[in-house]
Amino acid sequence: MLLSIDTSAGTSVAVVDRDRGIIAEAGESDTRRHAEVVGELIRLCLDRSGVPIAELSGVVAGMGPGPFTGLRVGIAAANAFALGAGKPVVRVVNHDGIAWQHYAAGATGPLLVVTDARRREVYWSAYDGADEFGLPRRTQGPGLVVPADLGSAVTGYAGFSRFDAAEASAGASGMLAEGLFEHGRPFAGKEPLYLRSPDVTIPGAPKRVTG
Amino acid sequence: MTEPLVLGIETSCDETGVGIVRGTTLLANVIASSMEEHARYGGVVPEIAARAHLEAMTPTITAALAEAGVTLQQLDAIAVTSGPGLAGALMVGVGAAKALSIALDTPLYAVNHLVGHVGADILSDSHLDYPTVALLVSGGHTSLLLVRDLVSDVELLGETIDDAAGEAFDKVARLLGLPYPGGPEIDRAAIGGDPKAIRFPRGLSQPKDLEKHRYDFSFSGLKTAVARFTEQRTDQGGSIPIPDVAASFREAVADVLLTKALAACADFGVPRLLLGGGVVANARVRELAAERCAAAGVELRVPPLSLCTDNGAMIAALGAQLVMAGHPPSMLDFAADSTLPVTLIQA
Numbered sequence: 001m002l003l004s005i006d007t008s009a010g011t012s013v014a015v016v017d018r019d020r021g022i023i024a025e026a027g028e029s030d031t032r033r034h035a036e037v038v039g040e041l042i043r044l045c046l047d048r049s050g051v052p053i054a055e056l057s058g059v060v061a062g063m064g065p066g067p068f069t070g071l072r073v074g075i076a077a078a079n080a081f082a083l084g085a086g087k088p089v090v091r092v093v094n095h096d097g098i099a100w101q102h103y104a105a106g107a108t109g110p111l112l113v114v115t116d117a118r119r120r121e122v123y124w125s126a127y128d129g130a131d132e133f134g135l136p137r138r139t140q141g142p143g144l145v146v147p148a149d150l151g152s153a154v155t156g157y158a159g160f161s162r163f164d165a166a167e168a169s170a171g172a173s174g175m176l177a178e179g180l181f182e183h184g185r186p187f188a189g190k191e192p193l194y195l196r197s198p199d200v201t202i203p204g205a206p207k208r209v210t211g
Numbered sequence: 212m213t214e215p216l217v218l219g220i221e222t223s224c225d226e227t228g229v230g231i232v233r234g235t236t237l238l239a240n241v242i243a244s245s246m247e248e249h250a251r252y253g254g255v256v257p258e259i260a261a262r263a264h265l266e267a268m269t270p271t272i273t274a275a276l277a278e279a280g281v282t283l284q285q286l287d288a289i290a291v292t293s294g295p296g297l298a299g300a301l302m303v304g305v306g307a308a309k310a311l312s313i314a315l316d317t318p319l320y321a322v323n324h325l326v327g328h329v330g331a332d333i334l335s336d337s338h339l340d341y342p343t344v345a346l347l348v349s350g351g352h353t354s355l356l357l358v359r360d361l362v363s364d365v366e367l368l369g370e371t372i373d374d375a376a377g378e379a380f381d382k383v384a385r386l387l388g389l390p391y392p393g394g395p396e397i398d399r400a401a402i403g404g405d406p407k408a409i410r411f412p413r414g415l416s417q418p419k420d421l422e423k424h425r426y427d428f429s430f431s432g433l434k435t436a437v438a439r440f441t442e443q444r445t446d447q448g449g450s451i452p453i454p455d456v457a458a459s460f461r462e463a464v465a466d467v468l469l470t471k472a473l474a475a476c477a478d479f480g481v482p483r484l485l486l487g488g489g490v491v492a493n494a495r496v497r498e499l500a501a502e503r504c505a506a507a508g509v510e511l512r513v514p515p516l517s518l519c520t521d522n523g524a525m526i527a528a529l530g531a532q533l534v535m536a537g538h539p540p541s542m543l544d545f546a547a548d549s550t551l552p553v554t555l556i557q558a
């Protein structure tokens with residue numbers, strides 16, 4: 001059983017089990033209240049699931065892509081919960097969770113997952129389908145572009161069915177993590193998928209104050 | 212519970228601080244700073260600071276536990292800075308602290324960063340009496356507080372209306388071609404300089420300003436005055452007397468800080484002044500504080516520098532005081548509040 005936390009869009013928390021599926025899931029779609037709600041949502045999911053912390057086998061962190069301020073809250077919470085509970089953290093690309101959910105619902109074939117990156121840009125990932133265990137096969141991305149450039153950024157764009165996801169479900173990323181673990185597939189790396197550099201400019205010479 | 216074991220988490224600016232105290236005894240104070248990553252930008256870049264907090268959080272907690280020789284399971288409470296500070300940076304600490312407290316089933320106290328600076332003094336050997344005036348000066352804040360009781364009665368007397376004093380040091384260092392952070396550089400450059408060579412302005416010190424801003428600070432005019440001076444010198448084909456400029460600038464900052472702090476002591480009849488924040492590292496600020504306090508018969512308290520700069524131990528110390536005073540833990544839904552008022556000691 002896993003506690004899963006995803007703050008790549010709103011704040012989503014779930015307790016999942018390989019056999020029982022998503023046991024409890026709770027979310028807040030407001031994209032400005034991650035730090036405020038993440039604690040209550042964790043507690044709510046643990047309470048609703050009835051799963052004692054000691055029985056969890058790990059914590060799932062959604063590593064993005066996602067707007068950085070919110071994304072970080074979920075990763076920080078997942079890391080800290082794992083530290084406190086003495087459990088491992090496993091990391092997933094949240095677009096993979098969205099794709100997993102899509103295929104689990106019966107979809108087949110090439111899929112393009114698109115999510116809001118703010119500042120008039122979108123994050124995208126492309127999949128050629130799901131494998132025999134229902135695990136999505138990501139073939140391109142994740143990437144970051146202005147919407148008008150999606151067609152040129154994604155190779156074979158016209159062949160994909162496009163899915164614009166407004167939310168990311170921690171239940172779905174949790175179930176994906178269960179599948180990755182069961183079938184020995186790699187998890188995501190330790191680096192958050194910000195896909196965007198911090199806004200900084202190297203200062204030039206100080207501006208004159210006298211005319 | 213007389214001596215609670217408390218872990219404090221601080222991420223309001225560019226230091227990831229984790230401290231552990233037992234009551235008023237310091238057990239660990241571990242700080243991971245992202246300062247070097249900001250150096251080329253001449254100031255703290257919030258997004259770079261927040262990314263560094265996320266990376267440093269788990270290793271810093273682990274290092275603090277090792278230094279204190281305790282386990283997470285032994286903690287009686289966790290305290291975390293919920294504001295004021297940089298929003299994105301605060302959120303990392305708040306998110307982590309909430310999850311950690313749930314995983315451990317340990318009470319969580321959301322505390323005020325500025326009051327934390329005052330709380331740092333509790334960890335020194337002798338105890339601070341109240342009330343006290345506290346002057347908290349760093350790159351992120353310049354505040355003058357009247358503390359009647361650490362856990363229940365803190366009043367904001369004044370604060371900067373533009374730049375923080377530490378920012379002024381950074382900006383003037385840049386004007387003089389010195390690297391970031393500016394405080395220690397200005398200190399070095401001022402050696403041998405004449406603090407009276409150039410009379411730089413003291414912000415909000417004119418009678419008309421004092422009416423409305425008796426305890427407030429302003430450093431942007433001072434920064435502009437230094438720029439004007441250096442430009443005029445350069446335009447006239449002269450060289451900039453860096454030691455004199457550095458010493459005179461530093462004198463203006465120290466003078467205005469301590470004039471206002473001691474005015475507050477006198478106005479409120481409080482014979483104590485506590486310094487906190489990274490600018491306390493500045494030699495002239497400390498020296499002038501000692502002179503002026505001695506002359507005014509005011510007891511001066513300056514915690515060790517490692518407890519003056521932003522750190523988790525001061526947050527743990529304040530958390531422990533709240534626990535010992537019987538305050539209930541914070542509700543789990545508190546926010547990271549970049550403008551948390553100082554009157555909210557606990558969120």
Ligand SMILES: [Zn+2]
Nearest residue numbers: 349351488521
């Ligand atoms: Zn501070």
